[in-house]
Amino acid sequence: MEVSALIHNYDIIGTPGGFLVGSGIDSEYVEVQKNDSGYICECFISRIDSEGRCEHIEAVESVSLGCNGNSPASIDQATADFYLGQIGSIDNSIEQNRNSANIQINQIQDWLESVIEKDERKKSYYEASLDAWMRSSGLKTKSLAHGVMKLRQQQPEIVIQDELLLLNDKRFVRIVPEKEVIDKSALRKHVITTGEEVAGISVNLRDDKFSYTVTSQMENKSNDVR
């Protein structure tokens, strides 16, 4: 069948709940979910097919023939350890790619800075000349074909040099009132210990959070999942 010949072009990522299927051509991933009667794909073809079938479902079915269809895949400790190792080497690969990209990003950044600096120096030459021209001509504003120039009086800048001395001059002192803010840790502690439903909050119970630490690299990397 044609479909099975194409399967090598699919990247199929499975979880107990379903699969992510990427086609090698456009690298777009679509989700194929498992239900009691079979598989459901979110793609367009699957939605218009009378039996709800598509290439993604066929690809998933062809790889899951060996596994027992409906029960979530359960793994043993050795596999779990292998998976952690896989994550470690994927992290390595990401790190290498990142470093390789950063080298080029830095080179491009250096190039950009050098050309900008050159242009800015040219610009400042013209600016200084125009500034001087406006002053010497006694102009406050001047409209020309390429733009408008203005010479505006500025407010004097006031620099506080001795704050303590200035604080003694009560004309320039104001009292900042204490602000009321939520004490979040006190709230959390109270809610958890008493279970009281405090007005103004909602409490959402959350599932245990999965996280892991991979030991394959020089430095340990921790990851919170979800």
Ligand SMILES: [Zn+2]
């Ligand atoms: Zn599909």
